[in-house]
Amino acid sequence: MRSLSPILLFGIPLVSLGWTGIPVAAQSTNPELCQKFPQDLRCNLSAPSQVGQAPQPTARPRIAVLDFDFSSLSNPYSLREASRGVSDLLVDRLVRDGTFSVIERSRLDAILAEQNLGLSGRLDANTAAQVGRILGVDAVILGSVTQFDVSVRRSGGGAPVLTPFGSFPLAVGAESVDADANVQLNARLVSTSTAEILAVVEGKGNVSQSDSTVTVAGFGGGSATSNEEKLLVLASQQAVEQIAQQLAGFASRLAAQPRSLPTVDALVADVYGNQVILNKGSRDGYRVGLILSVERVVREVTDPATGAVLRKLTEPAGQIQLTEVDTGSSVGRILSGTGFKVGDVAKPLQ
Numbered sequence: 001m002r003s004l005s006p007i008l009l010f011g012i013p014l015v016s017l018g019w020t021g022i023p024v025a026a027q028s029t030n031p032e033l034c035q036k037f038p039q040d041l042r043c044n045l046s047a048p049s050q051v052g053q054a055p056q057p058t059a060r061p062r063i064a065v066l067d068f069d070f071s072s073l074s075n076p077y078s079l080r081e082a083s084r085g086v087s088d089l090l091v092d093r094l095v096r097d098g099t100f101s102v103i104e105r106s107r108l109d110a111i112l113a114e115q116n117l118g119l120s121g122r123l124d125a126n127t128a129a130q131v132g133r134i135l136g137v138d139a140v141i142l143g144s145v146t147q148f149d150v151s152v153r154r155s156g157g158g159a160p161v162l163t164p165f166g167s168f169p170l171a172v173g174a175e176s177v178d179a180d181a182n183v184q185l186n187a188r189l190v191s192t193s194t195a196e197i198l199a200v201v202e203g204k205g206n207v208s209q210s211d212s213t214v215t216v217a218g219f220g221g222g223s224a225t226s227n228e229e230k231l232l233v234l235a236s237q238q239a240v241e242q243i244a245q246q247l248a249g250f251a252s253r254l255a256a257q258p259r260s261l262p263t264v265d266a267l268v269a270d271v272y273g274n275q276v277i278l279n280k281g282s283r284d285g286y287r288v289g290l291i292l293s294v295e296r297v298v299r300e301v302t303d304p305a306t307g308a309v310l311r312k313l314t315e316p317a318g319q320i321q322l323t324e325v326d327t328g329s330s331v332g333r334i335l336s337g338t339g340f341k342v343g344d345v346a347k348p349l350q
Helices: 031-036 080-097 105-114 125-135 228-248 251-255
Strands: 062-065 139-156 161-165 168-191 197-216 219-223 266-272 275-278 291-302 309-325 330-337 345-348
Touching: 062 080, 062 125, 080 139, 080 228, 105 125, 125 139, 125 168, 139 228, 168 228, 197 228, 197 251, 291 330, 309 345
Parallel strands: 062 139
Antiparallel strands: 139 168, 161 168, 168 197, 197 219, 266 275, 266 345, 275 330, 291 309, 291 345, 309 330
């Protein structure tokens, strides 16, 4: 049997296949044979090379949620606080879902103030896309509130009815109060690359409350409460839930959208360990995840007549990927290359 060991394995003649011994990575050295004889043990020996390699996570689309527009309403609840409240509900819901990466509120407010765009009603799709490019997000959500009200109905409350109580009649009256809160929201998902409206979604919420009041001989009892604001919050949560679920269905389409690249090159301002700081930020379209080619200027060609620089000749030094971005600067980690220096040029790649 010992003489047969190099010849037969699971009924497959090894010598005739041209394999001598058991290679460590048979799959890579003999791919055609492994396709023909996948049951051979040695084809499975290459499997450990894949063990421990976690699948690369798919980058989540980055979005910003602007304050919802209440301008179409004229009721007492159409306030700036309510506008921000609805958008905050949507932000919280999207963050919990995890389908999108949502930009921080403070960064959004800073850009809106810088661009003098504090009122959401002043933003159309094109302007929203411009703001989104400054923030470095893939899309912006524009929303409007088309219904936001509470209707109250009262019944009963007529003349008190005399009810015997021992030897004394008592006047007893009753009144019921029904309150209905209705909220309707519309939202648009706008691509920052193309200013295209990728999706239009709608959500509706309705919450009701019924209370009663009993009056005995002029003394009130029961519980007649008026919780209009609480009812509106609950109805808004229902509408936001519907919108969030619909938006999640467009995440894959958003992720497939081509990202526009910044048109302005950056300069290396500092190098610290594995980090490279650039002098460009979200104001120029730089965003987290952007990959740049760092190049060193090796020669400048000047105009012999004026002395103006006509062209800069560069050679590649490596690549970096941005991990932090603010308005005027960016931080990138080194992907390849060494010896980066202040003044090197960083050109956006993808």
